[in-house]
Amino acid sequence: MKLKFIFLILFFIIGNSIGIKISKEINKIKLNDISIDGEILLNKSSDSSSSQSSKIINIWPMPKKVLNGDITVYISPHFQFTTNLTKSTTLKKAMDRYYKLIFTEDSKSHSGISILNEIKILVKSEDETLQIGFDESYEIYIDDSGDDGGKIIAETVYGAIRGLETLYQMIGFDYQREYYQIKHCPWIIQDSPRYPHRGVMLDTSRHFYSVDVLKEFIEALAYNKFNVFHWHAVDSQSFPLTSTTFPKITKGSWSSQEIYSTRDIKEIIQHAKEYGIRVELEIDMPGHAYSWGIGYPSVLPANFSHSIQCQQPCPTECNIPLDVSSKESYVIAMGLLEEFNGASMFNESFFHIGGDEVAYSCWNNSLRIVDWMKRENISSFQDAAIFFEIKAIEQLIQLGKTPVMWEDAYLLFGSSGITEKLPEEVVVQIYHDPLLALNTTRDGYKTLQSPYWPYYLDNPSVDWEKVYEFEPSNGIHEKRLRLLLGGETCMWSELVDASNLFAKVFPRAFATAERLWFSIENSNSTTFAKPRLERFRCFLLERGIGAAPLNSTSPDDPNSCYSS
Amino acid sequence: MKLKFIFLILFFIIGNSIGIKISKEINKIKLNDISIDGEILLNKSSDSSSSQSSKIINIWPMPKKVLNGDITVYISPHFQFTTNLTKSTTLKKAMDRYYKLIFTEDSKSHSGISILNEIKILVKSEDETLQIGFDESYEIYIDDSGDDGGKIIAETVYGAIRGLETLYQMIGFDYQREYYQIKHCPWIIQDSPRYPHRGVMLDTSRHFYSVDVLKEFIEALAYNKFNVFHWHAVDSQSFPLTSTTFPKITKGSWSSQEIYSTRDIKEIIQHAKEYGIRVELEIDMPGHAYSWGIGYPSVLPANFSHSIQCQQPCPTECNIPLDVSSKESYVIAMGLLEEFNGASMFNESFFHIGGDEVAYSCWNNSLRIVDWMKRENISSFQDAAIFFEIKAIEQLIQLGKTPVMWEDAYLLFGSSGITEKLPEEVVVQIYHDPLLALNTTRDGYKTLQSPYWPYYLDNPSVDWEKVYEFEPSNGIHEKRLRLLLGGETCMWSELVDASNLFAKVFPRAFATAERLWFSIENSNSTTFAKPRLERFRCFLLERGIGAAPLNSTSPDDPNSCYSS
Structure with a gap:
């Protein structure tokens, strides 16, 4: 014929x-x-x-x-x-x-x-x-x-x-x-895609990114057929999100220029929508909350020296948690969840509330917290964290949202002596051992893979091949694979800002993009990927996205973008 | 008063x-x-x-x-x-x-x-x-x-x-x-500057950079008060320099688009002059010469498989040397030196002829070379290399130039069994142990410091503090300090091109710039430097040079460029 x-x-x-x-x-x-x-x-x-x-x-x-x-x-x-x-x-x-x-x-x-x-x-x-x-x-x-x-x-x-x-x-x-x-x-x-959730996390707390840069970042995600921008908006170092309910919260920003106005936030959400990108906001709590306390000091535990440099004595890292004995902590945390999940704000159902790395040592230094725990009959800091986290999870569920939390929440609720169960609505995002997914899916939790090796892009020794070779479903029982929603590669911004963002994220996130979109069964997978990946980098350069060279040495042949 | x-x-x-x-x-x-x-x-x-x-x-x-x-x-x-x-x-x-x-x-x-x-x-x-x-x-x-x-x-x-x-x-x-x-x-x-020679080396062979990018790079050097652009123009991977004498030499370029025309070269030299930057060209010889052989195969030793990927069997790295028994090697090498040192070309007196990493194993595989050595009564590959290098050095001196060579030349001429002395005109550029400068200056050679730790910027684990703390004069006898002309930080381009060049070179080269300009005697030197360095980065960003953040963690305080 x-x-x-x-x-x-x-x-x-x-x-x-x-x-x-x-x-x-x-x-x-x-x-x-x-x-x-x-x-x-x-x-x-x-x-x-x-x-x-x-x-x-x-x-x-x-x-x-x-x-x-x-x-x-x-x-x-x-x-x-x-x-x-x-x-x-x-x-x-x-x-x-x-x-x-x-x-x-x-x-x-x-x-x-x-x-x-x-x-x-x-x-x-x-x-x-x-x-x-x-x-x-x-x-x-x-x-x-x-x-x-x-x-x-x-x-x-x-x-x-x-x-x-x-x-x-x-x-x-x-x-x-x-x-x-x-x-x-x-x-x-x-x-059609392999996984429904394919994202890149960007931290806008350690360094600020202008709205224009975030919009270009979102465009780059769409070119990769990612569909989620996980916006790790705030952390101990700065709180750049304007809140109409709590206007003093942006006192914790780097400067009066480094703030996202309500209009900026809506513009980012709308821009992402036009590219088919869900914006999943993260407001990390109760840990990593030092910046909240610049405007509202009562939300922080007592007994650490206030210092803009975030070098307080209680934790080894700058991740002062909220004081969970302080009424204001609940008022502000729950109020922020309500505000940012309002009808004209983040309309994506997933909302990330962090839950990672709660520095109990900061609570231990605070008489106010210890006294409160006694009064409330809370016997451990773990229980104190759970007390807070349950409230945040319930608030989100009441707002019709799906809470997403780092693996710490899953491990906390499952740890010895804890009878409270992590609500089944919570999506668990793994960032240490990817094999933890065997447990989370066994226990029925929807799961996202972001193991720091190889999905944390602040590690300079991770090359694109390592990212590409990582298979997020490894070891998970076939019957539970539906619980693996996908994954996210993460760009923490201690050493990154607009000057080097795109060259740090790409080409390595290219590798994640294909792995999460397409079922790679080829045993010689990086060989299969490399020529296409080199060409794809040119497709991004042509659109002004400064993705770095992907070669582990120099180019193999004159297949540079010039000779295409 | x-x-x-x-x-x-x-x-x-x-x-x-x-x-x-x-x-x-x-x-x-x-x-x-x-x-x-x-x-x-x-x-x-x-x-x-x-x-x-x-x-x-x-x-x-x-x-x-x-x-x-x-x-x-x-x-x-x-x-x-x-x-x-x-x-x-x-x-x-x-x-x-x-x-x-x-x-x-x-x-x-x-x-x-x-x-x-x-x-x-x-x-x-x-x-x-x-x-x-x-x-x-x-x-x-x-x-x-x-x-x-x-x-x-x-x-x-x-x-x-x-x-x-x-x-x-x-x-x-x-x-x-x-x-x-x-x-x-x-x-x-x-x-006034501390050292007369303060440079950055850029490799345009492993990846090609457009003339516009090189001009911007030169501008960034001038903003740092560097005064030398050491242009490592060619290597085994590509030969992007047009030669009017040997027009086929650019067959060894990545593509017909990735070539510097004679006009381009003059434009770069002129641009650098307007910024007070000397352009020191390097044509590395006799090692790292595979690309020469694409247009002129007779300059390469026999018995390696021609492959554009540069993965020949003789050396472990892609650094096939010239065949020093081939008459054409001398014609082309000496001809290139003459052409590029012509009146309207590189008028800077320093000219770099490499001399590093000659892969003798490639010569060992070639009967032509071994026979030639017997005829010429040359008893070792070291002597064969010296035979060639002396010719190149003499050619430069005859052209009124000062030869600059990597430390290998100094070590080769000084090695056991070698009676020939490295001509005193040669400037030695150290790239391994900086303490070799004690020997080179003792022997009366002008010396440049480029120790790979911490001056090689392709190493991602070198941070700006390490670069800043490195003192190039350490250990050198006071009387011989005049022989230390300065130093260069080096950007090899296996993993770098225009997408990430500026963020890879800066801020680390900032540190070299100050160390070579200013006598830093402060024991707490990085503390002394940091706030100025952060501000200087903003001065570069304002002029479109995408220098990366210098922080080892997140910024210390809201001294971002926004809040200036």
Whole structure:
């Protein structure tokens, strides 16, 4: 059967069945079915993970299923994106954005055949809610003749945005002949993510980042098909978030210039939404709270010397906890949760309340806390921490939110002598031993993987290969795999600010992005990844994201961005 | 005696004695001499190294002598730089440049007293030759009344450029009141560098840098008062320098886009000259020469598999040396030295010919070399290397240049069984044990310090404190200190390109810059340096140089660039 005929049928079906899963149709296409003049045209018919194509598919992260051929289709200078979902501003903006990102050069009309005039973006659902598990699947079809145009089909606008990113990576410019083109047509791509939660955490407390930098950071996440920006907004070092309820809280910021206004916060959330990125705010409590006390001293335990340098005597690190015997601690903590989870603020259901590294030694120095514990019949600092954390968890649940906490909470509630159980709603984020996921999932908790090795990017000795090789599901029983929601790579900002953020996060977070998007089964996985990853870095550099070189030595060959 | 009167006298003397060293006059000013209404006005009367002022002098690197007071002088919106050396384009450009860099905001007229309308730049010599030891000294005088303006006095235009950089760091903008101002007037600064050779080496072979990036890099060096850009231009991985004599040599570049044309090279040299930076080219030979052989295969030893990935079997690293038995090796090597030392090319007297890490194993695999050695009665590979290196050294000397070589050359000529002496003209650059300088200076060689610990910036575990604490003169006999010309910090580019260059080099190279400029005698030197260094980083960020945060943890206090 002639290829063209198959495609005509195929596109007819697709064009008339928006939103109907056409996988069955696609799966009918077998390598041996499709040939022109005796030559096999499609060079991949299996899952992209298990075959090493002779041609490099320069798409990052690797899509779930890819079939492609050998024909080059030229893009008309009059090319346009069209859509059925004309009412969606989000989609309209994404189409405009990608149009501008792709078509940066003046191009000529190609006089030959195989001219692509249009790509239709067909979206089934009008629902633009961004929550855990939102649909990011998409399909791309590019005919080898160009006549029938191309299509991106998706359930949601966010799937369409992921598809546009893939398309961006497929379109090249021939600088000699001045044509935009898509090589290796026809293309059939069917793609959806492996995990629903794929994030990068950024700490804006140790160093401040301007709104513009955060917006660019969010864009870089979307280019990687991440879907979560975990905003570790506050810590002991600074509290840059404006609160209308507690206006003095930003006295704990680095300076009056280094504050996110309410308007800034909304702008960041809105920007992220336009890129299909959930913003999960973290307000770490009761630990790492020194900065709260600059404006509201009564929330901190007594008996440490106030010092802006955060070098108090009680803990070894600068992580003074809230005084959990102080009424104001509850008023402010619960009030902040209420404010930031308000209708016009963080509408993402996940909200992170930290719960890590509570420095009990600070409490031990404070008579007020010790007396309070006696009065309340609380026999250990662990119980005192639980007393507070339960209140914060309950507050979030009452606000309709899902609490996320660092593994310390899971370990605290499970430690010896503690009968209280960690509420089942809590999502546990692991940051030490990834094998702790065996326990958390066994106990029924939804789990996120952020083991410091290799997911903490402040460690300069972690290279991208180590990140890429880390498999977050290792050891978890198959039946409990559904509880592993995904993971996050983390950028703590002690040594990082806008000057080096992008070069520190990338390329290593590229590796996380693919691992969480795509099931990598190839034993020689970094070899499989490297040429695509080098090319993907260029795709980011082209958009002004200064990702660092990924090579462990010098480049292997002249596949620099210049020679692309 | 009233301060104003002293200054009137002083400025009269200065104004009429351009080029006469006025140190004697300045030294007459003693702390107790100068007071207004009983208050001591000048808060520093000693060398800046030995006193910890209550006020931070935000100048980097620290000038040799600084005296200042407590008066703020406001800068008129009609402020201008003037000079006696009106014919100098270099100076004119520098004045225009700093005017634009300093005055970025609309400012208001101040109605009060102490208004500065002008700074005179008085330069004695018209000689703009850039060679080792060129005069960079300068003096700055800012009256506390503003009436008499200010002065920068220098021997050469390059001293004036160093003075302008210091002035840049003294002028601030009051964002509330919209005035430019100089705080802590009056100012008397007398400054000159500790070492004549203060450089940063950059490797453009492992990764290519565009001309624009190299020009910005040179600017950043000048802001640090470095005076040498050691351009490690070529290596085994790529040969990006165009040669008109050997046009095929750039076949060894990464791609046709990643080449420096003759025009590019001249542009870089000219740009550096305008910033008072000597460009010392390195063409490493006979080691690290694989890239030469892409265009001219006969220069490489036989018996290694040609592979663009540079993973030949003979050495463990990719540093295939030239075949010293091949006539073409001499023709090309000596020809390149002649071409790049031509009148319109590198006019700096120092020229680096590497000489490091010659992989003898590659020669051992080549019958051609072994046969040649027998014919020439050369009994060891060491002697074979010397045979070649002597030719290169003699070629440079004949061209009127000073050869610079890595320590390997010094060690090779001095090794057992070798009677040939390293020519006394060779400057030895140490990159392993800095104490080797005891031997090189004992043997009468001019010496540069670049010990890999802590001067190799590709090592991520070196922090700025380690760089700052390293004293290059340690152990060297006082009588031989004149042979220590200075040092260079080195950026090898295996993992670095334009995306992360500035954040990798700075702030660590800041530390080298001050150590080589200023005699640091303070035992608590990093404490002395840190606040100024933090401020200096802001001075670079303001000019678009993305220096990384210098903190070993998070910032100590809200002294971020925002709050300045």
